[in-house]
Amino acid sequence: MSIRHGILGVLSSGPAHGYRIKTQFEESTGGAWTLNVGQVYSTLNRLERDGLVECLADDDDSIKEWKITKTGQQTLSHWFHTPVDDSQQRDELTIKVLFAVVAQSFDVHSLVQNQRGAAMGRLQQLMKRKREINRGNSLVDILLLDAQVIKIEAEIKWLDTCEARLQKWQKERGEL
Amino acid sequence: MSIRHGILGVLSSGPAHGYRIKTQFEESTGGAWTLNVGQVYSTLNRLERDGLVECLADDDDSIKEWKITKTGQQTLSHWFHTPVDDSQQRDELTIKVLFAVVAQSFDVHSLVQNQRGAAMGRLQQLMKRKREINRGNSLVDILLLDAQVIKIEAEIKWLDTCEARLQKWQKERGEL
């Protein structure tokens, strides 16, 4: 549900054609979200169908410029102003651990430690990249790196909490 | 890509029929992920098509029990052992802020503060629920609450980082 908004975001700075939208989109996400070009064209058609963008077609067969409509701008604005609903976000790590807890055929402890190890590895890579940051990096790059680091730190924190909870749980079970 | 694995997770504890899978699935996710029952049946058919589950049909028209296959167990095990790839996860908050930074038609500062306010509100609700936790709560409930709290705290931390970065950025631009 975000490619649509992303494209609207790109177009809010002015009309553009499909291929340009693709590159702008990827720049805006610091390369964290790459697009198959074809996806842009499909999505543009859906946006046109919904009246969120319109096509400034000089003639068929030529380069088509797309422009955001008033409705599109309202939609984009609404998206920007609406807080994300975390309760609707499915975080794969959480899901995975929860299911491992319930599906007793697996060792939750080793799963948690496995995920933790991978997270630590990624964290180190990110910290290295962070140390290498210089004036060549855009604001987007920096914010994205911050986001990735903070998210992984949170992952590790949660995994550690899980370990503690699991041990406490087992201990309590053992005492009964 | 996770409903499949979730269903496999449920079935790893033993065969079950569709409706039962649905309730088990929702219990496993602490109610954070509710399913339309129909979805279970569609997904089961896909899993059967891929050889990950098989149907123990006594007779047509009766209650159908589903069982995980050896391949299914391997797939599930592989899922459990594979660390989640954060770089592939699209976090809506991050995307939103990044696009707001690029699409200059919006006040990033107010967006950040808006999101921060909403996050603080949710955090307070969660902390309240956390204080009310008692022995009636399952391990899953507790782990899920932990996850939600830690994630929102990370969100707030990142939003604050954004504020700082944005101010620094503007200041540097102003000095040039």
Next chain:
DNA sequence: CGACACATGTAACACGTTACATGATTTG
């Protein structure tokens, strides 16, 4: 009896993803 939980399924749709086909323009 009527409402509600249990139980199974189909149809349609939206979105994201990949692969494929096609051509113009630029540049080494």
Next chain:
DNA sequence: CAAATCATGTAACGTGTTACATGTGTCG
């Protein structure tokens, strides 16, 4: 010229989501 980039699009697929249709069992 050949390769890379620019540029547009279609077709097919996987997954998640909702709405709808249908029927059984149970309990107040």
